[in-house]
Amino acid sequence: MITGYSVETIRRAEAALPDLLESGELMSRAARGVARLTSARMRDRGFRRVTGLIGPGNNGADTLYAIARLARRGFDATAVCVDPQSSPNVTAAAERARSRGARVLTGDGAEALTAIARAEVVLDGITGIGGRPGLPPFARPWVDAIRDRTWVIAVDTPSGQPVEGRQVVADAVFADETVTFGAPKAVHLLPSTEPTCGILTVLDIGLDLTDATPTVVRLTPDDVPVLWPVPTTEDDKYSRGVLGIVAGGERYTGAAVLASTAAVTAGAGMVRYVGPQAPTDLVRQTAPEVVPGEGRVQAWCIGSGLDPEATGEEAAEQLAAARAALASDLPVLLDAGGLDLLDGPRGAPTLLTPHAGECARALTRLGGRTSDLTRAEVEADPLEHARMLARLTGATVLLKGAVTHVVDADGPVHVHDEAPAWLATAGSGDVLAGLVGTLLAAGLDPTTAASLGVLVHGRAAEHANPGGPVRALAVAHAIGPTIAALLTESAQV
Ligand SMILES: NC(=O)C1=CN([C@@H]2O[C@H](COP(=O)(O)OP(=O)(O)OC[C@H]3O[C@@H](n4cnc5c(N)ncnc54)[C@H](O)[C@@H]3O)[C@@H](O)[C@H]2O)[C@@H](O)CC1
Numbered sequence: 001m002i003t004g005y006s007v008e009t010i011r012r013a014e015a016a017l018p019d020l021l022e023s024g025e026l027m028s029r030a031a032r033g034v035a036r037l038t039s040a041r042m043r044d045r046g047f048r049r050v051t052g053l054i055g056p057g058n059n060g061a062d063t064l065y066a067i068a069r070l071a072r073r074g075f076d077a078t079a080v081c082v083d084p085q086s087s088p089n090v091t092a093a094a095e096r097a098r099s100r101g102a103r104v105l106t107g108d109g110a111e112a113l114t115a116i117a118r119a120e121v122v123l124d125g126i127t128g129i130g131g132r133p134g135l136p137p138f139a140r141p142w143v144d145a146i147r148d149r150t151w152v153i154a155v156d157t158p159s160g161q162p163v164e165g166r167q168v169v170a171d172a173v174f175a176d177e178t179v180t181f182g183a184p185k186a187v188h189l190l191p192s193t194e195p196t197c198g199i200l201t202v203l204d205i206g207l208d209l210t211d212a213t214p215t216v217v218r219l220t221p222d223d224v225p226v227l228w229p230v231p232t233t234e235d236d237k238y239s240r241g242v243l244g245i246v247a248g249g250e251r252y253t254g255a256a257v258l259a260s261t262a263a264v265t266a267g268a269g270m271v272r273y274v275g276p277q278a279p280t281d282l283v284r285q286t287a288p289e290v291v292p293g294e295g296r297v298q299a300w301c302i303g304s305g306l307d308p309e310a311t312g313e314e315a316a317e318q319l320a321a322a323r324a325a326l327a328s329d330l331p332v333l334l335d336a337g338g339l340d341l342l343d344g345p346r347g348a349p350t351l352l353t354p355h356a357g358e359c360a361r362a363l364t365r366l367g368g369r370t371s372d373l374t375r376a377e378v379e380a381d382p383l384e385h386a387r388m389l390a391r392l393t394g395a396t397v398l399l400k401g402a403v404t405h406v407v408d409a410d411g412p413v414h415v416h417d418e419a420p421a422w423l424a425t426a427g428s429g430d431v432l433a434g435l436v437g438t439l440l441a442a443g444l445d446p447t448t449a450a451s452l453g454v455l456v457h458g459r460a461a462e463h464a465n466p467g468g469p470v471r472a473l474a475v476a477h478a479i480g481p482t483i484a485a486l487l488t489e490s491a492q493v
């Protein structure tokens, strides 16, 4: 699990080490790390010239101290400062840099801009975690002077990019690599801004974040053996979890097959399917393990391919089963048409799995809006809209797309962006619903079930046909072997 933290949390962790903070030891550790990494990079590539861009805060001071170290190691090192007197830390660092043989320039005159243009490596110390989104005006000519081929290393964060991530700022620094201190921040981990950071190195400067709550979580394959509900000899099919699926109908029969197959291959103790005759017959043929009809379950997966407007006796019975499940105190996953059945918060664990269009529709319906929210608006800021839906419903929201976000009303966002784009194929959402439903039935909380399910879903798509197109049913069939591979690969590490 990789975790990213807010500026506030990082500042608190720094403040918990007052001696190291006040003596300058933290800054010295940061500068030493930046200088080591930069000098290794420069030696590898045969580079000689490095220029630091120095803003008015401690980020600038870190970078100046790193420039001092690089000068002492014999590199041709220059610092271009907005104002070497901007703070006592910057003043002291500028003195040190000069005394170690670095050139220290001020402003954006010809000499400064030439030093930036001629540099083989630029260290971006304009702003760090104290930076507001948008490049400070003083730094614009500096950033414009950087040549395309120059290797840009951001110190802590790429300046001008929002430290809390989310939206990329076009007129700001795009780094080839970033050295951050203590732990990643949201800007480094959110898929929207991650590309502005390049290669990320996290430098341990002694901050203790063990009890801190992250703002961003990225599960990795190593988390699967820790989180996956692996049965023991004490288990039977009921204790492993029975999932009830209310999905598909006369029109979208396939959704019933896909969700049921995914649940069976994901290792549900038992799967019950509730729906009209046509999808029931198909499920019987394709997944004979599934038990048709209602009965006791540990969680419900409702809505893939379900038409809430469908008429006829069988459809009415299926909708009544869905409504009864919603009224129960069992965990419920609501997908696609099932989302239309939710009127507000439930008293039991609830997971919504919309794509952007469904999220827009649910927010329009439940949010008391006068105008319709569009799919494009949700896609422009998926995290914000997922969070809005979670706050309106009290549910966990898994918002699907090339990037999948999993959020609750508060707390960290889980992000996933590693699934192959081949997964954008009809029916793959139904597979995800069955897979995640299985994890809910096994007793996982909605956030963990959702995040773990998304990781395995993306891996199963890759496993089903590495590097090529996949059909949803193949993804469902690949779930079992994918889980086995994830459990055994990690065990061998
Ligand atoms: N507190 C500590 O002991 C440590 C801090 N460290 C460094 O300190 C940095 C944070 O330092 P600071 O809190 O001084 O903040 P920064 O150095 O990130 O930037 C703050 C300064 O930039 C100005 N500024 C920010 N955004 C601007 C914008 N868009 N336009 C114009 N001006 C803008 C602010 O007004 C302020 O003067 C970290 O990123 C890290 O590099 C490290 O040395 C590790 C230890």
Ligand SMILES: Nc1ncnc2c1ncn2[C@@H]1O[C@H](COP(=O)(O)OP(=O)(O)O)[C@@H](O)[C@H]1O
Pocket: 336, 355, 399, 400, 401, 402, 403, 404, 419, 420, 421, 422, 423, 424, 425, 426, 427, 428, 429, 430, 431, 432, 457
């Ligand atoms: N470009 C993409 N790259 C990777 N995964 C994607 C991409 N686009 C969509 N997905 C994933 O494909 C699945 C599609 O689900 P959904 O839209 O509900 O489809 P359906 O309703 O046809 O089953 C989701 O898991 C989503 O996250």
